[in-house]
Amino acid sequence: MDFLLLKRHLRLITLLLIGFVTLLAIVLSHASLKAIEPTDWLDVLGEGGIVVMTLVWIFFLLASRPPGSVTYLLTLGLSCFFSSGLLDLLDEFVTYPNEQSWLYWIESLPATIGMILMTWGLYQWHQEQLKLHKQLSRREAFYREHSQIDYLTQLYSADYMRAHLARLNQQATPYVLVMLDINNFAAFNRQYTIQDGDRLLREIADLIVMNLRQADLACRYAGDRFIIVMHHTDRAEADLLVEQIKNAVNHLAFKPLQTGKAVYHQVASSIIEVPTGCKVDQAISLANQQLEMDQVC
Numbered sequence: 454m455d456f457l458l459l460k461r462h463l464r465l466i467t468l469l470l471i472g473f474v475t476l477l478a479i480v481l482s483h484a485s486l487k488a489i490e491p492t493d494w495l496d497v498l499g500e501g502g503i504v505v506m507t508l509v510w511i512f513f514l515l516a517s518r519p520p521g522s523v524t525y526l527l528t529l530g531l532s533c534f535f536s537s538g539l540l541d542l543l544d545e546f547v548t549y550p551n552e553q554s555w556l557y558w559i560e561s562l563p564a565t566i567g568m569i570l571m572t573w574g575l576y577q578w579h580q581e582q583l584k585l586h587k588q589l590s591r592r593e594a595f596y597r598e599h600s601q602i603d604y605l606t607q608l609y610s611a612d613y614m615r616a617h618l619a620r621l622n623q624q625a626t627p628y629v630l631v632m633l634d635i636n637n638f639a640a641f642n643r644q645y646t647i648q649d650g651d652r653l654l655r656e657i658a659d660l661i662v663m664n665l666r667q668a669d670l671a672c673r674y675a676g677d678r679f680i681i682v683m684h685h686t687d688r689a690e691a692d693l694l695v696e697q698i699k700n701a702v703n704h705l706a707f708k709p710l711q712t713g714k715a716v717y718h719q720v721a722s723s724i725i726e727v728p729t730g731c732k733v734d735q736a737i738s739l740a741n742q743q744l745e746m747d748q749v750c
C-alpha cells in the first residue's frame with residue numbers, strides 16, 4: 454500500500470490530534486469516574502467499534518485523497534462524528550455534573566454537524582467525479598484499440614493513423630494534417646537521461662491531448678514527432694490549435710530528475726490542408742518537408 458499522500462496531510466493530522474486531545478482534556482477535567490459495576494459492555498463494544506471504524510475511515514480518506522476542499526470537508530465531517538462517538542463512549546465510564554449541560558451538547562452536536570459536512574463533501578466529490586469523467590472521456594478514444602496505441606505516450610500509433618487517413622480518403626473527407634516535432638530533443642536526451650526524455654514525451658503528449666477537440670486524432674509518428682489529424686475543420690482552426698499547443702509546451706516547466714531545475718521546450722510545426730484523393734504517404738511527406746523548413750527557420 455502506498456502512504457505517500459499521508460505525508461501531504463501532516464499538518465492536518467497534527468491539527469486533528471491537537472483538537473481531539475484538547476476535547477478529551479476539557480471533557481475529562483469536568484467529569485468524574487463511574488463505578489465499574491453498571492457499565493454496559495455491549496454499549497462499550499458498539500460505541501467503541503464506531504469510534505475505531507471512524508478513525509479507520511479518516512486514515513483511508515487521507516491516504517487516498519490529495520489535499521483540497523473535498524478532502525477537508527470529509528475529514529472535518531468524520532472528525533466531528535468521531536468526537537461525538539468518543540464522548541459517547543466516554544460516558545460509559547464517566548459522568549458529567551448536571552450543571553455542566555454544555556458537556557451533553559458537545560457530545561451530541563458534532564455528530565449532526567459532521568453528517569452535514571460529510572453530505573456536502575460527498576456532493577462536492579460527486580461534482581469532482583463528473584469533471585474527471587469529462588476529462589477522461591477525451592482520452593477514451595485513445596484506449597479503444599489497445600493494439601494500436603503507442604506504449605510510451607498512450608497516443609495512437611503511426612499504423613493506426615495511416616489506417617485512419619486511408620479511411621478518410623475512402624470517404625472522400627478532406628482533412629488537415631498537423632505535424633509537431635520537439636526541438637533539440639536528441640540534445641536533451643544526451644544532456645539529461647533517456648528516462649527524462651521519455652517523461653518529456655509523455656508530458657508533451659498529454660498537453661497535445663488536452664488541447665484536442667473531441668473528433669481530432671493524435672498519434673506519435675516517430676521518436677519526438679507527433680501527428681494530429683483534424684477533419685471537418687479549416688485552416689484557421691488548425692492554426693489556433695497549433696498555437697495553443699505551442700503555448701502550452703512553451704510554458705511547460707519540465708524538471709529533469711537529477712537537477713530538478715525547469716527546462717523549457719519548443720516544438721516546430723507544419724500544417725497541411727489535405728484535399729480528397731491525396732495519397733496518405735504524399736500528405737505525410739509534404740508535412741515532413743514543411744516541418745524541416747519550419748525547423749530551419
Ligand SMILES: Nc1nc2c(ncn2[C@@H]2O[C@H](COP(=O)(O)OP(=O)(O)OP(=O)(O)O)[C@@H](O)[C@H]2O)c(=O)[nH]1
Pocket residue numbers: 605634635636637638639640642646647648649650651654675676677748
Ligand atoms: N527518450 C527517448 N528518446 C527517443 C525515443 N525515440 C527516439 N528518441 C530519440 O529522439 C531523438 C530524435 O532526434 P532528432 O530527430 O535529431 O530530433 P532533434 O534532436 O529534436 O532535432 P531537431 O528535430 O532537428 O530539433 C534521437 O536522439 C532518438 O534517440 C524514445 O522513445 N524515448
